Each structure stands twice: as structure tokens, then as C-alpha cells.
Amino acid sequence: MSVRIILLHAGVILALFLMQFLASDYVVLTFTRIMVLAIYALGYNILFGYTGLLSLGHAMFFATGLYGAALGVTRFGLGVPEAMLVAIGLGIIVSTVIGAVSLRASGVAFMIVTLMFSQAAFLTVLYFGDYTRGDEGIVISDEFRRFSLFGLEADLANPVLRYNLALAFLALAVAVTLAVIRSRAGHVLVAIRENESRTAMLGYDTARYKLLAFVLSGAFAAFSGASYALMFAYAGSTLASIQYSIHPLLWTLLGGAATVLGPVLGTALMFLLVDFASGFTSASLLVVGVALILLVLFFPKGILGTLRQRYLPWLP
Amino acid sequence: MTDTRLIVPEKKRISRRSALKLAGTGAASLMGGLAAGPGFVRYAQAQSSEPIRVGFQVHRTGIGAAYGRWYEQTTNAAVKLINEQGGINGRQIEIIAEDDATDPGRGAEVVEKFATQHKCDVAFGTLFSHVVMGSAPRAGELKLPYYVVSEGHHVASGALNRYTFQPGITDVKSQVISMAPWIAKNVGKKVAMIFPDFAFGYDHRDYFSAAIKAQGGEVNALIPIPPTETSFTRYFPQIPADTEVIYHVMVGPAVLTFVKELGEHFGSQHPPLFGFIDSLEAVDLKSPGLEFLEGSYLWEAYPRFAGASPTAADTFYRGKVGVDANGASVADPADISTYSHMFGCWETLYIIKQAMEAAGYQGAGDKAKLIEATEAITTIPEGNEHPQGDKIFNGKIHQSFGHQNITQVKNGVGEVVYRTTIEEGLYEPEADYTKMPL
Numbered sequence: 001m002s003v004r005i006i007l008l009h010a011g012v013i014l015a016l017f018l019m020q021f022l023a024s025d026y027v028v029l030t031f032t033r034i035m036v037l038a039i040y041a042l043g044y045n046i047l048f049g050y051t052g053l054l055s056l057g058h059a060m061f062f063a064t065g066l067y068g069a070a071l072g073v074t075r076f077g078l079g080v081p082e083a084m085l086v087a088i089g090l091g092i093i094v095s096t097v098i099g100a101v102s103l104r105a106s107g108v109a110f111m112i113v114t115l116m117f118s119q120a121a122f123l124t125v126l127y128f129g130d131y132t133r134g135d136e137g138i139v140i141s142d143e144f145r146r147f148s149l150f151g152l153e154a155d156l157a158n159p160v161l162r163y164n165l166a167l168a169f170l171a172l173a174v175a176v177t178l179a180v181i182r183s184r185a186g187h188v189l190v191a192i193r194e195n196e197s198r199t200a201m202l203g204y205d206t207a208r209y210k211l212l213a214f215v216l217s218g219a220f221a222a223f224s225g226a227s228y229a230l231m232f233a234y235a236g237s238t239l240a241s242i243q244y245s246i247h248p249l250l251w252t253l254l255g256g257a258a259t260v261l262g263p264v265l266g267t268a269l270m271f272l273l274v275d276f277a278s279g280f281t282s283a284s285l286l287v288v289g290v291a292l293i294l295l296v297l298f299f300p301k302g303i304l305g306t307l308r309q310r311y312l313p314w315l316p
Numbered sequence: 317m318t319d320t321r322l323i324v325p326e327k328k329r330i331s332r333r334s335a336l337k338l339a340g341t342g343a344a345s346l347m348g349g350l351a352a353g354p355g356f357v358r359y360a361q362a363q364s365s366e367p368i369r370v371g372f373q374v375h376r377t378g379i380g381a382a383y384g385r386w387y388e389q390t391t392n393a394a395v396k397l398i399n400e401q402g403g404i405n406g407r408q409i410e411i412i413a414e415d416d417a418t419d420p421g422r423g424a425e426v427v428e429k430f431a432t433q434h435k436c437d438v439a440f441g442t443l444f445s446h447v448v449m450g451s452a453p454r455a456g457e458l459k460l461p462y463y464v465v466s467e468g469h470h471v472a473s474g475a476l477n478r479y480t481f482q483p484g485i486t487d488v489k490s491q492v493i494s495m496a497p498w499i500a501k502n503v504g505k506k507v508a509m510i511f512p513d514f515a516f517g518y519d520h521r522d523y524f525s526a527a528i529k530a531q532g533g534e535v536n537a538l539i540p541i542p543p544t545e546t547s548f549t550r551y552f553p554q555i556p557a558d559t560e561v562i563y564h565v566m567v568g569p570a571v572l573t574f575v576k577e578l579g580e581h582f583g584s585q586h587p588p589l590f591g592f593i594d595s596l597e598a599v600d601l602k603s604p605g606l607e608f609l610e611g612s613y614l615w616e617a618y619p620r621f622a623g624a625s626p627t628a629a630d631t632f633y634r635g636k637v638g639v640d641a642n643g644a645s646v647a648d649p650a651d652i653s654t655y656s657h658m659f660g661c662w663e664t665l666y667i668i669k670q671a672m673e674a675a676g677y678q679g680a681g682d683k684a685k686l687i688e689a690t691e692a693i694t695t696i697p698e699g700n701e702h703p704q705g706d707k708i709f710n711g712k713i714h715q716s717f718g719h720q721n722i723t724q725v726k727n728g729v730g731e732v733v734y735r736t737t738i739e740e741g742l743y744e745p746e747a748d749y750t751k752m753p754l
Contacts, residue, residue: 024432024433025432026428026429026432026433029428029432030425030428033425123542123544126513126514126542126543127513129513129514129515129518130518133449133515134513134514134515134518135445135446135514135515135516135543136445136446136449136468136470136514136515136516137420137446137449137450137515138449139449139452139453139470139475139476140453141475141477142456142457142477157457159457232424232453232454233453233454233457234420234424234449234450234453236420236446236449236450237446237514238419238420238421238446238450239420239421275425275429278414278415278422279414282376282377282415284415
């Protein structure tokens with residue numbers, strides 16, 4: 001990996017670290033949320049951007065992490081670190097099972113199958129409403145958000161800790177993404193995206209690699225969901241709805257599919273755009289729609305994707 | 317949509333033109349501005365002469381939009397009146413309204429925005445339970461007093477925090493407990509319950525089942541209906557033949573279909589119906605297909621129809637919020653209000669005023685005193701400030717308890733046949749928020 005690639009990504013993380021000393025409380029809160037959700041987009045990008053598989057069902061993995069963590073701490077007495085690990089583990093298990101089935105389809109059929117599974121998961125959350133409290137959701141009270149790790153006491157209600165934890169999680173997700181896409185397996189994923197038949201003819205077990213991408217992506221989503229629940233003290237069925245399957249797709253497209261930092265940029269821009277637009281119109285989604293049309297016109301490969309195509313060919 | 321309303325001097329308003337100009341700077345400059353210019357988002361500490369900022373979390377879009385529109389109209393009317401009367405502690409109220417899209421995720425973000433960007437003194441006005449649940453933890457953590465108008469049992473259950481109150485509207489547990497005796501005595505004791513298959517419906521299922529049992533009755537069928545359902549006919553055969561009362565509490569866009577299909581299923585021979593007005597808020601009872609409701613009973617927190625002898629407070633309130641004696645907009649008789657819920661905004665704003673005045677509230681440093689002053693409220697008298705009726709407020713569970721009304725539909729018009737006492741709706745507190753740290 002070249003020095004400038006390392007410097008670029010480390011620089012972004014450093015800039016986010018420094019932001020907390022310069023920005024207002026509101027920006028710090030907003031970017032905490034953005035960083036947590038960007039992890040979701042980063043994982044989605046591994047599947048969609050690098051492997052070329054468009055899932056419409058990733059909300060189920062986000063929800064797996066969300067409810068795994070929320071129920072873990074509120075009903076099963078787990079501490080925050082244990083709940084995080086359990087939630088990610090559940091994300092891996094669920095995505096392995098769903099991936100093994102849905103990857104038997106491809107193209108539009110794959111999209112529909114993942115969408116159906118996700119809707120089934122959403123209805124499952126409602127069906128077990130006595131446990132999940134359905135649409136109303138679960139509030140995670142403060143006592144469940146305090147924990148000790150390596151002798152250090154921590155409280156997720158502390159905004160400084162929460163911001164830096166979100167940043168650390170994002171840095172980890174970026175590092176893992178970089179490692180994956182620069183690895184041999186990452187190159188195979190790109191090869192599958194470009195020409196799956198040829199990749200298979202070269203002797204690669206494409207089904208296995210696609211499942212790897214699917215599970216990685218699901219694990220990232222669960223990681224993000226668990227972080228969201230514990231940091232913002234809430235888990236509800238809305239966060240398992242189709243809307244949350246579409247979000248990471250839009251964030252990835254906006255920032256640039258198959259670029260490591262694209263999903264992070266896309267998440268931030270979309271989030272800020274909605275927040276800003278809702279300041280002067282209730283038709284904020286119309287503003288988002290216009291932005292996406294402009295994106296297609298001027299940045300057909302997303303912002304970083306187009307920049308890479310025109311000016312920065314080294315951008316991973 | 318964020319806007320400032322009513323009392324802000326014109327020069328301070330953010331006009332659409334100026335907002336669009338700001339938008340034109342683009343997302344990049346927005347990010348840059350946010351990161352590099354704390355002045356963009358930081359507001360000076362409120363001075364005593366500055367308005368009291370009330371963050372209004374309004375459902376302008378999403379499933380709650382019909383309610384949100386009337387909540388906003390009621391809020392604006394109340395704020396206008398309070399400001400005309402001198403405001404709170406000599407300060408005017410400024411409403412900072414922002415759409416939460418009836419979404420708990422966005423709701424939480426809006427609360428964060430109220431607390432840290434707009435520097436609101438309080439947040440208020442949320443109706444839908446899931447938005448309250450998603451937002452309340454953020455309000456508690458940011459120590460932003462948060463007054464909801466939701467009627468869910470979530471506040472009184474102890475699930476939330478010391479900063480969250482529901483002082484303007486009775487919760488669903490109290491509502492169903494208070495009405496069960498009258499239903500058992502006057503309508504029937506074998507009740508088939510049709511309810512939405514999510515948390516709001518479970519509250520009805522659990523609390524009404526227990527309440528009717530305490531009256532010697534029984535629930536002979538529980539029929540949960542998934543929220544995604546669009547056709548209901550297949551559920552109706554589950555209603556046992558010996559049912560004496562059908563209890564229905566449906567919400568959402570399919571409620572009209574539900575009621576119409578219920579009518580088609582039973583025809584003219586059907587057990588008496590007892591429903592919640594939630595199913596019919598903002599809907600004209602004389603709508604085609606609703607003839608089936610004739611003679612049925614409805615719960616209403618605040619009767620839509622003024623009737624022959626409305627109270628002076630009700631007449632005053634209707635005039636101020638622009639609603640006629642039939643519960644419709646005075647500007648458009650076809651525009652039916654959400655009369656049974658929106659009074660909660662009016663009354664909650666007066667509770668905020670009462671508590672702020674009791675606390676001698678001057679600014680953010682007095683929020684703890686505001687919480688304690690709100691908790692110290694015990695009785696709420698009927699009057700122009702509380703036109704729905706007198707109430708009891710329990711500071712331990714941050715919940716008010718008021719009278720409920722049972723209305724019978726006669727010739728397409730609701731007529732109150734029973735008004736519960738407050739005592740009929742009281743229950744043992746399940747929590748004590750006052751023990752939580754401030």
C-alpha cells in the first residue's frame with residue numbers, strides 16, 4: 001500500500017479527530033451519528049461497490065446488530081462490549097445463512113430475494129413485539145450503557161467518549177476495508193464484479209468469494225447497528241424498514257461506489273443535506289432527489305469515483 | 317422545516333429567500349462552515365430579554381402528518397395568545413418548528429438540534445409513540461426538558477427519563493381503565509378486541525383485558541392486525557358469535573377501509589361497537605361508508621362536537637384554534653380536525669408556562685428548577701388554559717390524568733353519553749422519576 005494512500009486515510013481520520021475541538025456541540029453530535037452510519041455504508045460498499053452485488057435487504061443485518069445489542073443489554077444482562085460482540089456475531093451468522101440462500105440468485109432476482117428476506121425480518125421484529133416493542137421500540141436506559149473495559153469505566157452517555165468511540169470504530173472499518181480490497185481476495189471480488197464467468201474459468205470459487213463479501217458486509221452492518229443502538233439508546237422497527245436498506249445504497253452512490261472513502265463522504269453529505277434542507281422545507285427529500293439527479297449528470301460514478309476517474313487514479 | 321413563528325421581530329425571521337440563498341452556498345461550504353465556523357451554529361446564551369425558545373417537534377410528513385398539521389395550528393394559536401398576554405416571565409415565546417417525518421431516527425436528530433444548535437429552552441409537541449421513544453433518550457442525555465403530547469403509556473411506565481413529561485393528555489392505560497366499567501355495565505361484558513399488532517395495540521390489549529376482567533367481564537377474542545394490512549375481511553370471522561362488544565382501535569391510513577369492511581361483513585346485524593376516535597381523527601363521520609358507525613360508541617379525550625351546551629372554555633378554545641362546533645376548520649367545513657388530541661398542545665404549553673413561572677425560569681441554568689417545578693404540579697383546573705377539563709398531575713410518573721368521554725354516534729354526530737371521573741382512570745404509579753438525578 002502506498003504512503004499517500006495511508007496518509008490520505010489517516011489524514012481523514014485525523015481531521016475527524018480534530019473536528020471535535022473546533023466544531024459546535026451540534027456538529028459533534030451529528031458527526032457521531034454520521035460516523036456510525038458510515039460503517040454501515042462501508043460494509044455495503046464491499047458488496048455493492050467492489051463485488052457488484054446490489055442488495056436491497058441490508059436493513060436486516062443492521063437490525064440484527066441493533067436488536068442484538070439492545071436486547072443483549074436490556075434482557076440478557078450483557079455488558080456493552082459483550083453485547084457488541086454478540087451482535088456482530090449474530091450479524092455474521094444471519095448474513096451467512098441469508099447469503100448462502102440469496103446468492104443462488106443473481107441480478108434483479110438477487111435484489112428481490114434480499115428485499116423479501118429483509119421484509120420478512122422487519123415483520124419478524126413486529127411479530128415478536130412483546131420482546132422488541134415493535135414500532136415503539138426499546139429505550140436503553142443509562143445504566144445499561146455504562147461499562148468497564150480493561151479497568152476503565154466508560155459511559156456511552158458521555159458525548160466525548162461516544163464521538164471518539166465512533167471515530168475509532170470508523171477507523172477500524174476503514175482499515176479493514178482497505179485491507180480487504182488490497183488483498184488477493186479483494187482483487188477477486190473486483191474480478192467477479194467485472195466478469196464473473198471469466199473469474200470462475202480462471203479457477204476461483206466465485207460463490208465462496210461472493211459469500212465472503214456478503215458476510216463481511218453483513219458484519220459491518222451489524223457492527224453499525226449495534227453501535228447505533230448503544231450510543232443513541234434506542235432500537236425500533238423503523239430502523240429495520242426498507243428505508244434503511246436504501247440508505248446505504250444512496251450514500252455509496254453519492255460518495256462513489258468502489259472507493260474506500262466514498263461511502264463515508266456520501267453518508268456525511270446526504271445526512272447534512274437532509275438536515276440542512278429540512279431547515280427550510282418539509283420537502284427535504286425533493287432536495288435530495290434533485291441532488292441525486294445533479295450527481296448523475298456531473299458525477300456519474302459518485303463524487304470520489306468521478307474524481308478518481310478524472311484526476312486521482314491512485315485513489316483506492 | 318424549521319421556522320420561527322409569531323413573536324419574533326420581522327427582521328429576525330429566516331425568510332424563504334434568505335434560506336434559499338444560504339442553500340445556494342452548497343454542501344461543501346456548509347461542511348466547511350460547520351467545521352470551521354462555530355459562530356454559524358453557536359448562539360449566545362439566552363438573555364432574560366430574549367424569547368423563550370420552544371423546540372416544536374412536528375409531524376409535518378410521514379404517517380402523522382394529519383395530526384401534525386392540527387398540532388401546529390393549535391400550537392401557533394396558543395403561543396399567539398400567551399404572547400399577547402405577556403408571555404412567560406415577561407418573555408415572549410419563540411417556536412422553533414422542525415419536521416421529524418414521524419420517524420424516530422429523525423426525531424432524535426431534531427431533539428439534538430433543538431438542544432445544541434437552536435439552544436431551545438424546552439422541546440415539545442411529539443405525538444407518535446415511536447418518535448417519543450427514539451427522541452426521549454437524547455432529550456434526557458442533553459438535559460432538555462421534553463414535553464410530549466402522545467397519550468402513550470411510555471412516560472408513565474417509567475421507561476424514559478426525568479426530563480420527559482406528558483402533562484397535557486392522559487395516557488392510554490388510564491383511558492382504557494376509566495372506560496371499562498361503563499362498557500361492562502352499559503354495552504356488554506364479552507369483548508372481542510381488534511387492535512394493531514404493535515406496541516400501541518398491546519397497551520390496549522393488556523390494560524383493557526385486565527380492566528374488563530376486573531368488572532366481571534372477559535375478552536373472548538384477541539385479534540391483532542399487522543400494521544401492513546390493507547384488507548381486513550379475513551379477520552372478522554374470528555369474532556365469536558357470542559360477542560357482546562367489538563372493541564376496535566385501529567390507526568394509520570387503512571382505518572377507513574377497516575371500518576367500511578367491518579360494516580360490509582356484518583351488515584345491519586352486528587354486536588355493538590366500541591372504538592377509539594384515533595381510528596377516525598381528521599375523518600368526517602358522515603363520510604360515505606361510515607353509516608355503519610351509527611349508534612356505535614367512541615372514546616374521545618375531548619369531544620369533537622360541541623353539543624348543545626358547550627363550556628365557555630370550549631367555546632373560547634374553538635374560536636382561538638379555528639375549529640367550529642362540528643370539529644371542522646372554520647375556513648373549510650370539510651377539513652376535520654384532530655380535536656381529541658390536539659388540545660394536548662394547547663394545554664401543555666400552558667403547563668410549561670405555569671412551571672416556568674413557578675421556577676422563575678430565566679435561562680438554561682434554570683432547567684433543573686423547571687423540572688422540579690413541573691413535578692410539583694398536582695392539580696390542573698379547568699378553564700381557558702385547560703379547556704378539555706380539570707386534571708391531576710402525578711409528578712412521580714410525569715403523567716396527567718383527566719376525564720375521558722364516551723360518545724355515541726347519532727345521525728352522524730357524536731353525542732357524549734358518559735364522561736368519566738378522573739378517579740376512574742387512576743392507577744398505582746409504576747415508577748418514580750423524581751429519584752433520578754437531574
